[in-house]
Amino acid sequence: MSTITTKDGTEIFYKDWGSGQPIVFSHGWPLSADDWDAQMLFFLQKGFRVIAHDRRGHGRSSQTATGHDMDHYADDLAALTAHLDLKNAIHVGHSTGGGEVVHYIARHGDSRVAKACIIAAVPPLMVKTASNPGGLPKDVFDGLQVQVATNRAQFYYDLPAGPFYGFNRPGATALPGVIWNWWRQGMMGSANAHYDGIVAFSQTDFTEDLKKIKVPVLVMHGDDDQIVPYADSGPLSAKLLQNGTLKTYKGFPHGMPTVHADVINADLLAFIKS
Template structure:
């Protein structure tokens, strides 16, 4: 399997298909590069080079004990882009991956970056604080960690079968294969990485990162997102960005790149080509 090795000895698995301008995809918690199948297949057929990696501790990458924080996530992404010598890159991040993309660009600069898109993404800050009164209480995320530690197999199935794809909404038609694929990806990774990752995606404040970014960023979010609530995320991120564009999807769930791939892919393509 193709991998790179980070400076702290972690093997990061990646996929690299096609040729042309590179698009690098950063996945959500607790998934893997496989969650981007619908996007990678679409964009490789549109003439782009598509690359996606498994975050440390996730998927096929090393299940290390430490380094499950946004600094390491961003540095691992930087190591990948440098190893492959990618230039004029379009970065696309979903959920936790959106935070990874934002932190990477702010931390490592825009020399290799042309544009970015963040989908259902965690910035600016998920947890409730005095400065972020619209956030979710910390005990929500403490509960996630407790459920993971008690039995992540059942926890992961419940997330996929319920709020992640909006399958718990009246009239929804759950897809068992989609639920099973989410569960499969989650169970491939390491429980310790996923446990620590909950703190990384919920407590990292990306406010200053967003302010630093000057490249065009498309902020895409469904207003029925039950994982990363819309009001305290996308509109705030778009305002903090110097060159941000907000696109809101009525009724779309957190997992909209899968459930509404045709719409999401078309809007991404239009943004990439402008």
């Protein structure tokens, strides 16, 4: 397996296919690089170099006890881009991975970055605070931690079978393979990393990060996202970015890169070529 070792000794697994302009994919919680299969194959066939890593504590990376926060996530991504000496890269992040991409560019600069895309992403801030009244109450995220700690295997079935892909909506057709692939990816990772990761994705405020980013950023979000509600995420991020473009998908769920890969891939390709 291809891995790098970070400065704190964590092994980060990654995939690196093809040649050409690099596209780097950052996955959502609690998944792995495998969640990008539909994008990596598509862009590989379009002549791009495609790279995706398993976040620390997720997938095939080290199940380290520490470092499950956005600073470490961003630093791990920076270590990978430096190890591969990537230049003129496109960074794409889904959900928690969108926060990772935003924090990486703001924290490490854009010298290696051409453009970015955040899809159904957690910025600017998920949790409700005095300055973020549209956020979700903290007890929502506390409840997620309880489920990870007490009944993770069942929780990791119920989430994709229901709100993650919108399979709980009237008339929706659930796809068992998609549900079980989500479960497989989740159960590969560390319960500890996933437990701490809930705090990382819900309580990190990306407002100042978004303001710092100068490269073009495409913000994709479905208006039926039941995981990262649309009104308090995509539109706000696009306004904070210096060069942000919002693309709203009517009726699309949180997991739209998987269940609507044809639409997402085409729009991402158009953005990269623009």
